[in-house]
Amino acid sequence: MVENDLDDRQLTEETFKQEWPGAAVEFIYGADLPGWLQHKSKKPDATDGTPPSLILLTMNANPNGAMNMIPQIRSKEGYGEIPVIVLSETTSPEEIRAAYSAGASSFIKKPSGYEDTLFKIRSFINYWIRTVELPV
Numbered sequence: 001m002v003e004n005d006l007d008d009r010q011l012t013e014e015t016f017k018q019e020w021p022g023a024a025v026e027f028i029y030g031a032d033l034p035g036w037l038q039h040k041s042k043k044p045d046a047t048d049g050t051p052p053s054l055i056l057l058t059m060n061a062n063p064n065g066a067m068n069m070i071p072q073i074r075s076k077e078g079y080g081e082i083p084v085i086v087l088s089e090t091t092s093p094e095e096i097r098a099a100y101s102a103g104a105s106s107f108i109k110k111p112s113g114y115e116d117t118l119f120k121i122r123s124f125i126n127y128w129i130r131t132v133e134l135p136v
Contacts (some may be wrong), residue, residue: 001027001056002069008058011114020129022032026052032058033069037076054128058110059088059095061110070102081135083128 003009009027028036028120040051055073057065066086074080085107088095091109099107109126111117128134 001025001058002033003027003056003058004029004060005058008110011117012056012121015117016125019122020125030058030066030069034072037073037079041075049124051076051082053082053134055082055084057086057104058082058089060084067098067102070099070104071131074103083134085124085128 001009001012003012010028011031013025013027057066057069059072070084070086073082073084084103085108086099086104087108087110088099089110091107096107108120111120
């Protein structure tokens with residue numbers, strides 16, 4: 001998950017642990033994404049060098065260039081088919097269009113509180129993990 005807000009990180013991690021205990025959630029800051037992608041592609045061991053199953057990208061991770069992050073992710077070898085889910089506090093039609101045009105797999109309005117976070121993460125897990133078939 002590319003997320004800069006520490007409170008959002010903590011709530012997301014706690015909710016994932018509660019709803020999907022086996023999930024390994026890794027958080028990075030938006031500015032660290034290029035280095036993280038480079039690090040992941042160079043690691044020799046399978047556990048640290050394996051691409052993630054999903055990438056959650058929050059708009060606040062890099063407000064001026066968040067849409068540029070998606071093609072950056074997609075251009076890395078082994079990352080082209082990984083679902084990239086954009087989370088945003090707003091749902092302007094322009095922002096939604098820009099996210100999908102950049103290559104987002106899905107666009108979700110960021111949860112507004114604890115109950116909304118639980119609902120959206122449960123829905124997210126049910127769809128992306130238990131329902132949809134992703135490439136291996």
